[in-house]
Each structure stands twice: as structure tokens, then as C-alpha cells.
Amino acid sequence: MRLVLLGAPGSGKGTQAERLKKELDVPHVSTGDLLRAAVKAGTPLGLKAKAVMDAGRLVSDDIVLGMLEERLTQPDAARGFILDGYPRNLAQCTALEALLAKLGQPLDVAIKLDVPSELIVERIAGRAAKEGRVDDTPETVRERLRVYAEQTEPVASHFEKIGKLRCVDGVGELEEVSRRVLAALPAIAAA
Ligand code: AP5
Numbered sequence: 140m141r142l143v144l145l146g147a148p149g150s151g152k153g154t155q156a157e158r159l160k161k162e163l164d165v166p167h168v169s170t171g172d173l174l175r176a177a178v179k180a181g182t183p184l185g186l187k188a189k190a191v192m193d194a195g196r197l198v199s200d201d202i203v204l205g206m207l208e209e210r211l212t213q214p215d216a217a218r219g220f221i222l223d224g225y226p227r228n229l230a231q232c233t234a235l236e237a238l239l240a241k242l243g244q245p246l247d248v249a250i251k252l253d254v255p256s257e258l259i260v261e262r263i264a265g266r267a268a269k270e271g272r273v274d275d276t277p278e279t280v281r282e283r284l285r286v287y288a289e290q291t292e293p294v295a296s297h298f299e300k301i302g303k304l305r306c307v308d309g310v311g312e313l314e315e316v317s318r319r320v321l322a323a324l325p326a327i328a329a330a
Contacts, residue, residue, distance in 0.1 A: 140165055140219045140327060141244055143226070143235075145295050146252035148283040149259040149266070151309050151316060152223045155252065158317045165219035170227075173206045174198060193273050195282030197227055197290065204234050211242065219244075228290040232297055248325050249298040252309030252316070256284065 140163050144152040156167040174192060177185030184206070188198045197203075207225055210216065226232040239245050254262075260280065267275035274283065298304035305323040309316055 140221075140324065141239070141247045142220070142324070143222045143246060143249040143298070144252065145249055145291070145298075145304075146309060147254065147256070147259055147287045147291075148280065149263040150252040150254040151262075151313075152252060154313060155309075155317060155320055156221045156223045158313065159320060160221055162317070162321065163219065163221065165221060166215050168207070168210050168216065168220045168222050168225075170203050170207060170224040172224075173210060174203070177206070193279070195274055195279040196286060200228070200230050200234065203227075203231065204238070207235075208238055211238065217244075219247075226294050229293055229297060232294050246303060247327055248323075249295070249304050250320055250323055251295050251304060251306045252320075253306055254309040258310060259284070 142159075142163075142165075144156055146152050153167075153169060153171070156169065160167045174185070174188050178189045178192065179185070184202055188202065191198050203225065211220065222235075226235045236246070260277075263275050263280050264277075266272060274280075295304055307316070307319045307323050311319075
């Protein structure tokens, strides 16, 4: 299964990807996690990305695509993947389609988790209190939501136009949301 998880910051993409990777037996590939690991390791790429991430804006398309290509060409991704946090704008969408065509692994489906913004703000505030993620401050969350509406929502429209988008209600118990995502996957999931 080659799956893209879409949804606003805090909609539960990472949480659901961690649950579904066991069910689907494919790796969870999160560009946010890859970037945070680079920041933590203090690599040149991480140093470049840090200020942009802290401000809630998008890291440059070239940097993220390079990281993604490296990850998707590792052996465990040959049987599929759950992509979380990519693509985030239309240029990344085009780059992903080109990369997957080159690898002979076209995308099966994009699932969008729908969660109302009041609940998103509540969830991120909860995570900020627990984990202290640097970009979970109220100002940065506002900017991340703005960037999502401006740049990432058109990606969902693109997948809708090509018949690959399925929208799932992301409100409810984790198990319930996972069940809805699994039910929304195309038949290939059951194979
Ligand atoms: P990224 O790490 O991708 O962050 P995000 O998209 O803003 O998403 P989050 O991690 O905040 O939320 P999520 O949807 O995964 O929700 P989660 O499961 O954690 O990106 C961070 C930054 O990196 C970007 O701003 C950008 O700078 C950069 N970046 C990343 N990718 C990039 C790209 N492709 N191009 C350029 N730049 C890029 O859940 C949130 C909270 O809610 C958790 O506490 C969780 O426990 C809770 N929760 C989840 N589900 C439920 C539920 N059903 N009920 C109750 N609580 C729940």
C-alpha cells in the first residue's frame, strides 16, 4: 500500500501512521520527523531547516525532496509506505508523482483527516504541554494553519481531481479513527 496521509497540523497524521504501519506492514515516512532528526543531529541541512520550522513555514522543496528520495529508495519502502507531511504544496505533489513514476511505484490513495480547527488548537496545546515541541507555540501554530490552508489544501484538491482522495473524519477515539482509515483504503489493502 502506497498511501499519503493529508490533514492540518495536529489532525492526527503521525498518530494514525504509527498505528497503521503495523496493520499494513509498511514504514511510516514523516518528512517532519526526518527534518527534526536532522535538526537534532546538527547536520548542515538541519541547521538550515531549523529557523524555518521554528517559524512554522515550509522548508525548501529541494531539501525535503532530497531527504524523501533517500528514504523511499531504502529497501523497506519497496513494499509500500505511509507518507506523512508530504506533499505540502503543488510543486511537491508534482515532484512526488515524478519520483514514484521513476521508482515504478504509483500512489494508491491519499487519505485526508478532517478535524475542526478548534479541536486542532486544543490537541496541539495538549501536546505542547506534554512534549514541548518548539513549533507548538500559539503564534507558530497559527502560521502553520495558515500555510496549510494556502499551500496544502490545493494538494487535496489535486488528489480529488485525479480520483485518489478519500476524506475521513479524524474526530474520535484513536481506534475508531484507525478503523475509518482502514475502511477508506482501496481494495489493494485487503490483498
Ligand atoms: P510536521 O511534523 O509534518 O507537522 P504537522 O503537519 O504540522 O503535523 P503535526 O505533527 O503537528 O500533527 P499530526 O497531524 O501528525 O498530528 P499528531 O498525530 O502529532 O511538520 C513540522 C514542520 O516541518 C513544518 O511546519 C515544516 O516547517 C517542516 N516540514 C515538514 N514536512 C515538510 C515538507 N514536506 N515540506 C516543507 N517543510 C516541511 O497529533 C497531534 C496531537 O493530537 C498529539 O498530541 C496526539 O496525541 C493528539 N491526537 C491525535 N489523534 C487524536 C485523537 N483522535 N483524539 C485525541 N487526540 C489525538
